[in-house]
Amino acid sequence: MNKKFVPFAAALTAAALLSVTACSSSDDSDSGSSDEPVSLTYWSWTPNMDKVVDAWNAKNPNIQIVVNKQDGGDPAVTKLLTAIQAGSGAPDIMQAEYQKVPTLVSADAIADISAEVGDLKAKFPDGVWNGVTLGSDAVYGVPQDSAPLMFFYRSDVFEKNGLEAPKTWDDYAAAAEKIHKADPKQYIGTFSATDAGLFTGLAQQAGASWWGVNGDAWSVNINEPATQKVAAYWGGLVEKGVVDNKPMYTPDWNAALNDGTQVGWVSAVWAPGVLEGSAADTKGKWKVAAMPQWDAAAPATGNWGGSATSVTTQSKHPKQAAEFVSWLNTDPEALKLLANTANVYPASTDATALLTEPPAFLSEQADYYAIAAEAAKAAKPFTYGPNVNVAYSSFNDAFAKAAEAKKASAFTEALTTMQQTTVDDLKKAGFNVAG
Amino acid sequence: MTTVSLPTRKPGRNRSAVATTLLLLGAAYCLLPVLWVLIASSKSAGELFSTFTLAPSTHLFDNIAELSGYRDGLYWRWMANTALYAGVGAAASTLISAMAGYALAKFDFPGKGTIFNIILAGVLVPGVILAIPQYLLLAKLGMTNTYWAVLLPSFISPYGIYLARIFAAAAVPTEILEASRIDGAGDWRTFAKVVLPMMRTGLVTVFLFQFVAIWNNFMLPYIMLGDDKLYPITVGLNGLLNQGASQPAMYTSVITGALISIVPLIALFLTLQRYWQVDLAAGGVKA
Structure with missing residues (x-):
């Protein structure tokens, strides 16, 4: 067995010989004084984040931020966790999606910066702020963007079929049937078994909160009535064949959006950017509306995505890092840059006043950001747990089979699998699990 | 008849x-x-998934311009990085393989059989498996996210050493080494002036194998690097596809980038082809 390590033992020897020269690559100084010039690395996958950071760097010669652009979402988090375990190689500042914050906290990857950033609570909606405090006194990052769900639809196709934007999920089901009957190639949407984040948002809208903290134990409530209702609803539509069962973000799906066979999309506030990339030919034909509701009298929505900016536990300069993180997500100049240059929908409540122009792809929709702001306020509270990745990959496996089978019963059964897998994993990882 | x-x-x-x-x-x-x-790669983003698969279009240069424009020409930096990783890595690996292979073929020393068997076992272990342990080691030295993190692990190629040993045994007659010693050449001089030229054709093979392996390597740089200015093409293009749910994947740029990235490989094979032909012929005569 030891044989296989020989090539890499040789590499180690070579590495030891060269380490003298390589040590110079670290430019951190050991002193924590804020007068010393420091250079901090920042991992983010937000496009044009380097241009937003340029504005900070120009004004703060002693705290220079270097953006390392990452692959979107999961890969960067995996990389960060590996670096934390290895003891070096992590950046100072990290983009952390809300659903990853509990994972990063329990892996001791991101630091509590409550002492450094002071009181920012008032600047963010409660649900969003809760996402970085996890209900405690600690602050594990400053919220950057929120991504409330909305309903995007092809207004020309809806008009042709005499339909309005669906107000309730019953309306949505009726519209789905009507559109598919009128043209068997057209679908109002698809159930994507590869987008756990969207399904989580739909469950959140229905009132689910999959994880919970009870004293020193975690609870898992995936297989519960609200989520079952959502799964059965989509399973029913797929079984009837009025909603497609193909995954999103594939070349096929892009083509379907572009050639008008997918005429609706339950998505988040960032959707126009995606539509612009995948369905350029349909520009000007899309409109947005608030989400279809379970109870029209009590409008609610969920989130799909959204992230905070956190300081890692490996940073030697948490004070300076926190100073930057706080500027980035609350300063009016930074918020403007985030919204206009990086195309994110800032989480800060101060940002609503800055967003007046609708996104270019939906330029006709003057009230775009008004609808988004309403949606952001209506997001239901939702608690994520420390093993979201396990729950999500279990979603992918179980719902891929259910979507393939096109049986409503298979959709609700898939929740049993998800619940079991998630609980088992939590127990195996050594967490206390209640219930 | x-x-x-x-x-x-x-x-x-x-x-x-x-x-x-x-x-x-x-x-x-x-x-x-x-x-x-x-x-x-000749199709525009709109045509890519809508027109007939084998119907070419006219947007190749637009696509190249768009790719070059991505974050101020980052793609060309990836190209230069890949050339550095593959060029330096393959050259160093070839030299190390030549030395090790020559020593194993022509010298007797204690433990020679064991060392060769260990290297043979190393041939069977895919490099992917070693990427994580290598990451943990280099992290201890604080060398992850540097050029060295990708270069160092590619210096040692068990397969290259194995090939070089076979080739040294076949191509370098012991009589010539004896003659060179009698003429007063030291070990280094013998290796540099006598052995290396005789092994040249075999070493071209080792170089090409290792060059292509590093050029196409994904896992090692993917794990080692966090700064996209250090990325090779493979990891960089993968990033353009994984922009996260809120961004469209840049299919057109990725396809164009993949096309450009194989051009240097084709050029390398065409230039080094004549050595390969000699190599095959030489092997045939000796067998």
């Missing part, structure tokens, strides 16, 4: 027709994907 030779010629002709067909099929199998990349 003619009556005998006629029946033997016929099946011979048939066999070559079958062989030709098989080879043509094989060639088509290998070349069709390249053709697809070539055609797809």
Whole structure:
């Protein structure tokens, strides 16, 4: 067995010989004084984040931020966790999606910066702020963007079929049937078994909160009535064949959006950017509306995505890092840059006043950001747990089979699998699990 | 004689027709994907998934311009990085393989058999498996996210050492080494002036193998690097596809980037081809 390590033992020897020269690559100084010039690395996958950071760097010669652009979402988090375990190689500042914050906290990857950033609570909606405090006194990052769900639809196709934007999920089901009957190639949407984040948002809208903290134990409530209702609803539509069962973000799906066979999309506030990339030919034909509701009298929505900016536990300069993180997500100049240059929908409540122009792809929709702001306020509270990745990959496996089978019963059964897998994993990882 | 030779010629002709067909099929199998990349990279983003697969379009240069414009020409930096990783890595690996292979083939020392067996075992271990342990080691030295993190692990190639040993045993006669010693050359001089030139054709093979392996390597740089200015093309293009749910994947740029990235490999093979031909011929004569 030891044989296989020989090539890499040789590499180690070579590495030891060269380490003298390589040590110079670290430019951190050991002193924590804020007068010393420091250079901090920042991992983010937000496009044009380097241009937003340029504005900070120009004004703060002693705290220079270097953006390392990452692959979107999961890969960067995996990389960060590996670096934390290895003891070096992590950046100072990290983009952390809300659903990853509990994972990063329990892996001791991101630091509590409550002492450094002071009181920012008032600047963010409660649900969003809760996402970085996890209900405690600690602050594990400053919220950057929120991504409330909305309903995007092809207004020309809806008009042709005499339909309005669906107000309730019953309306949505009726519209789905009507559109598919009128043209068997057209679908109002698809159930994507590869987008756990969207399904989580739909469950959140229905009132689910999959994880919970009870004293020193975690609870898992995936297989519960609200989520079952959502799964059965989509399973029913797929079984009837009025909603497609193909995954999103594939070349096929892009083509379907572009050639008008997918005429609706339950998505988040960032959707126009995606539509612009995948369905350029349909520009000007899309409109947005608030989400279809379970109870029209009590409008609610969920989130799909959204992230905070956190300081890692490996940073030697948490004070300076926190100073930057706080500027980035609350300063009016930074918020403007985030919204206009990086195309994110800032989480800060101060940002609503800055967003007046609708996104270019939906330029006709003057009230775009008004609808988004309403949606952001209506997001239901939702608690994520420390093993979201396990729950999500279990979603992918179980719902891929259910979507393939096109049986409503298979959709609700898939929740049993998800619940079991998630609980088992939590127990195996050594967490206390209640219930 | 003619009556005998006629029946033997016929099946011979048939066999070559079958062989030709098989080879043509094989060639088509290998070349069709390249053709697809070539055609797809000439399409605009709108045409990519809507027009007929094999219908070329006219947007190749637009696509190259768009790719070059991505974050101020970052793609070309990835290209330069890849050339550095593959060029320096393959050159160093070839030199190390030559030295190790020569020593294993021509010298007797205690533990020689064991060392060679260990290297043989190393050939069987895929590099992917070693990427994580290598990451943990380099993290201890604080060297992750540097050029060294990708270069160092590629210096040692068990397969290269194995090939070099076989080649040194076959191509370097012991008599010549004795003659060189009698003439007063030291070990280094013998290696540099006598052995290396004799092993040249074999070392070209080692170099090409290692160059292509590093050029196409994904896992090691993917794990080691966090700064996209250090990325090779493979990891960089993968990033353009994984932009996260809120961004569209940049299919057109990725396809165009993939097309450009194979051009240097083709050029390298065409330039070094003559050494390979010599190599094959030389091997044939000795066997």
